[in-house]
Amino acid sequence: MKLDERHLIQLAAVVQAGSVTEGAALLGLSQPAVSRTLAMLERRLGEPLFLKGHRPLQPTPLGRALAEHGQTMRAASRKASETLVNFRRGEAGVVRIGGTPFFMDALISGMAADFQTLCPDVRIDQSYGYLADLRAALESDRIDLAVCPIDLLDEGSGLTFQELLPGRNVIACAATHPLLAKPDPKALDLLDFPWIAPPPDSPLHADLHAILLSLGVSGIKIRYSGGSLASVLTYMTRTDALTILPHGAVFAFHRDRGISALPFRIPHPDRALGLLRLTGAPNAPAVDTFSRHIRKEFETLRHQIKRHEQALVPGS
Template sequence: MKIDPRHLEILAAIVDHGGLTEGAEALGKSQPSISRTVSQLESRIGAPLFHPGRRPLKPTDLGMSLAVLGRAVREATRTAGQEVDRFRTGHTGFVRVGGTPVFMDGVIAALIARFQQHMPDVLVEQSYGYADALIERLRNGTLDLAIVPLQQGQVPDDLRFQPILSGQNVIACRTGHPLLRKKSVTLPDISQYAWIAPPTDSPLYRDLQRALARIGAKDFRINFSGGSLASVVSVLAGSDNLTVLPYSVVFEMKAQNQISALPLEIGHPDRMLGVLSNEAAIRNPAADRFKAFVVSQFENLSKRISQHRQDQLWR
């Protein structure tokens, strides 16, 4: 026998509040409509749910058993409503975010951890890629957000790009590197050290080439290339090698006391780090909330970086 779960909820309200009138008030319904529901339910099951002539109403054993089930239905309905509300507000859900490896490992991973301190029920799936591949994934719906550095002319017309940080690179070295003890770093000082090169297909590799050309370093030695940010930092921290990294990555890693930035201006790439999204995709409230969090965190990071640069001597 199939019973309407709404009828069980009504029965539970009558039992819990001690009468038809009280149950109707609790449910925001009229007393006659509640009475009709009880009559329909009794007719369907072929047995009384309340002892006749008893005031206040006293449920039969069957009526009490069904009221218990009605309370479970009511609780399940309430829980389902709360879950829907949490989903709509981005407090639960699933976010697929991709980005360039150096930024994802150097900055974004820590932001994900901070985000999940407040939103522990949001699952974040992080992946890696460069602009072309990430743009394709946004278009085919396998990615919610991409955090990538782009020039203004590179932003596709069908996607939205929200800049979060201007391009700023530095020459990075280990904490305690001999060059950090010099008051003024010159090209001859730099030329005696070998370099770590990012993957050749990354924007950072082209930044390294431009930075070396800018400071006049025509002949330079590379003795480590490719690898993840973790491997680059490990080699950097254990040697006197130099490399080019985004200043935001070096800044965020300063607490680990492994790498530092040389106080030498090398020029900045003509691009912005930003959040790329497909506004035509089905709305994902958790992704919206994560995007807003990332934007606010980078606003704070940008201010801290600007203040730190003002406190340092940059030449």
């Protein structure tokens, strides 16, 4: 025998409240309507649902068992309604975000953690890639957002770009590096130490050569190459090696990971870190909410990094 789920939900409300009137009020229904439902359900079952002569109402064993099923259905219905409301508010759902490894590890992962303290029902799926891979992932609907540095976005690309941070690089080192104790380090001093080369497909790889050229330095000793941000930081803090990192990454880890930056004025890349989205992408409230959170966090971070840069290299 198939029972109507709505009837079981009404039965559960009456059992919970102890009266038809109060049970109907819990569901926003009229008392006569609920009374008719219970009477019809008893006729169909051929069994009583409540013990006669008891106030408040006392369910029979069958009535209690069916009410438990109805309560489960009622809770599921309420949860589904809450999920819908939270989804429309952008407080539930899935956000698929990809980005360049150093920025994702240094900045975005922490921002995602902070976001989920506010919106714990939003799941965040993170992946890595550089511009070409991220663009392909956006166009094939494998990610919703991309965080990457861009110098120029072609007109008619089908993508929208919102700047988060201007391009800023620094020569990074361990906080205990000998050059930090030197009153006026010179460019030639950079030749006395080994270097960590960024991954070959990273924009930082080209930046390294541009920076060295601007300082009149060549022939550096590459000791380590191609690692993740975590591996680069670990290696750097245990050696006197130098490398090129985005200032945002150094700022994010300069306290707890024991890294710093040398006070050299270097050319900054002609690009900016930003959020990429597919133009005309379907409405996704959780993605919009997370995007706003990221932009707000970076607005604060931008000013903090600028102050840190001015303290590091006066006049910058």
